[in-house]
Amino acid sequence: MNWQQIQPFLVALAIGLLIGLERERSHIRKIPAGSRSFALLSLAGVVSASFDEWVVVAGLVGVSALVALSYFRTSAEDAGITTAIAALVAYLLGALALTRPALAVALAVVVAGLLVSKARIHHFAREVVSEVEVEDAIRFLVVAFVILPLLPDRNLGPYGVLNPSKVWLLVVLLTGIGWFGYIGVRALGRERGLLVTGLAGGFVSASATTASMARLSRTAASLRPPLAGALLASLATFIQLLIVIAVIDVDVLRLLWPPVVAGAAVLVGISVFVARGAHRPTEDTADDSATDATPSGRPFALRPALILAAVLTFALFVARWGADVFGARGAVLAAFASGLADAHAGSVAAASLAAKGDITVDAALVAIAAALGSNLIVKIVLAFTAGGRRFGLGFLSCMAAPAIVFGVAMAAMIAAP
Numbered sequence: 001m002n003w004q005q006i007q008p009f010l011v012a013l014a015i016g017l018l019i020g021l022e023r024e025r026s027h028i029r030k031i032p033a034g035s036r037s038f039a040l041l042s043l044a045g046v047v048s049a050s051f052d053e054w055v056v057v058a059g060l061v062g063v064s065a066l067v068a069l070s071y072f073r074t075s076a077e078d079a080g081i082t083t084a085i086a087a088l089v090a091y092l093l094g095a096l097a098l099t100r101p102a103l104a105v106a107l108a109v110v111v112a113g114l115l116v117s118k119a120r121i122h123h124f125a126r127e128v129v130s131e132v133e134v135e136d137a138i139r140f141l142v143v144a145f146v147i148l149p150l151l152p153d154r155n156l157g158p159y160g161v162l163n164p165s166k167v168w169l170l171v172v173l174l175t176g177i178g179w180f181g182y183i184g185v186r187a188l189g190r191e192r193g194l195l196v197t198g199l200a201g202g203f204v205s206a207s208a209t210t211a212s213m214a215r216l217s218r219t220a221a222s223l224r225p226p227l228a229g230a231l232l233a234s235l236a237t238f239i240q241l242l243i244v245i246a247v248i249d250v251d252v253l254r255l256l257w258p259p260v261v262a263g264a265a266v267l268v269g270i271s272v273f274v275a276r277g278a279h280r281p282t283e284d285t286a287d288d289s290a291t292d293a294t295p296s297g298r299p300f301a302l303r304p305a306l307i308l309a310a311v312l313t314f315a316l317f318v319a320r321w322g323a324d325v326f327g328a329r330g331a332v333l334a335a336f337a338s339g340l341a342d343a344h345a346g347s348v349a350a351a352s353l354a355a356k357g358d359i360t361v362d363a364a365l366v367a368i369a370a371a372l373g374s375n376l377i378v379k380i381v382l383a384f385t386a387g388g389r390r391f392g393l394g395f396l397s398c399m400a401a402p403a404i405v406f407g408v409a410m411a412a413m414i415a416a417p
Helices: 003-026 035-051 053-074 082-096 101-116 118-128 129-149 166-190 193-217 224-248 252-276 286-293 302-326 326-337 342-356 361-415
Strands: none
Touching: 003 035, 003 082, 003 101, 003 118, 035 053, 035 082, 035 101, 053 082, 082 101, 082 224, 101 118, 129 166, 166 302, 193 224, 193 361, 224 342, 224 361, 252 342, 252 361, 326 342, 326 361
C-alpha cells in the first residue's frame, strides 16, 4: 500500500478528529457523539466511497438514522441540533476525501471555524445586524443572483454602448460595496464611525462624502476626524477604480494598477497620520462624535447605483462619440468632462473604448488620469465651499502628495516602451 492509497483515510480521520474535538470541547454537558465518534463517522464515509456511490448513499441513510435516534434521546437535555448536523457533515467530508482530499480538508476547516465562532456569529446576527439590514441583504442577493444572470450579455444601442449584463454588473458592484460598507460601520462601532463612514461613503460618491465631511468639520471639536474621513473617501475612489477597470479591460488594469497603488499607499500614510487622535474624543464630545458616526439611510441603496450606472453609460456614449469624431483627444476631453460628475464614469468609458480597440491603452490611461484630475478639482472646491478655508486647505495639502505620486507614476507607465 502506497501513500496515495492511504492518504484519503488519514485525511478523513483528521477531519473527524478536528470536528469531534471542537464539538466535545464546546459542550459542558455530555453529547451523544464525541471526538472518537466523529472520527469513526468520517472513516465510514471514506470507506463507503471506496466501494460505490450507492454505498455512500446507504451509509448516509444509516448515519442519519443513528444521529436522529441520538438526538431524540438527548434533546431534553440539549435541544441544539448543530452536533447532529456536524456529524452528517463529517461523514460526507470523509466520503469526499477519497477523491478530493484537499477540498475536504479546506471545507473541514471552514466547518470548524463556523462551529468555533458560535458566540461571535450569534452576537453579530442578534445585536449587530438589524431586521432592515437583513431585508436589504436579501434584496442585494436578488439583484446579484436572480436579475444579473437573466440579462443578455450583448452590445445594444448607439455605438453598442448598452450592454445590459455589464451595466447591471456595475449596479451589483456599487450596491454590494455600499452594503458591506454600511455593515462595516455597524460592526466596528461608533468610535471609528467617521473614518469607516468616509471610506464606505467614498465607494458610493467620494465627492458627496467629501462635502459631508466638510460640513461636519464646521461643528466638530477637531478637524482631524472629518478630514481623515474625506481622505479615506478618496482612497475608496482608488480601490473602486481598480475593481471596475478589472471588469472592463485587463490590459488597461495591467498598466493602471502601479500608479493607483502608489498614490493609494501615500494617501493611506497621510490618512493614518491625520487620523491619529481621531479615536480619542474628549468626554464632552464623545456623544456628539458617536452621533455623527451613526450611519444614516438604508444599507442597500439601489436608486443611487442605478443613477450612477446611467451616468457611466451616458459617459461611455459621449466618449465613444468623441473618439469617433475627434479620435483619442475626444475621448480624453469626454473623460475630463465626465470626471466632473464622477471619477469612474470617464474611466470606465475610456477602458471600454480601449477594450474594443477604438483607442490605444496609453490614450485610455491619459483619459483616466484626466477623469481623476477633474474629479479631484471638484472635491477640492467642495472642501472649501462646504468646510471653509481651514478644511479646504487641509484637504488640498493632504491630497497634493498622492496626486503628484499618481501623476508621476502614470507618466512613467505611459512613457515606458
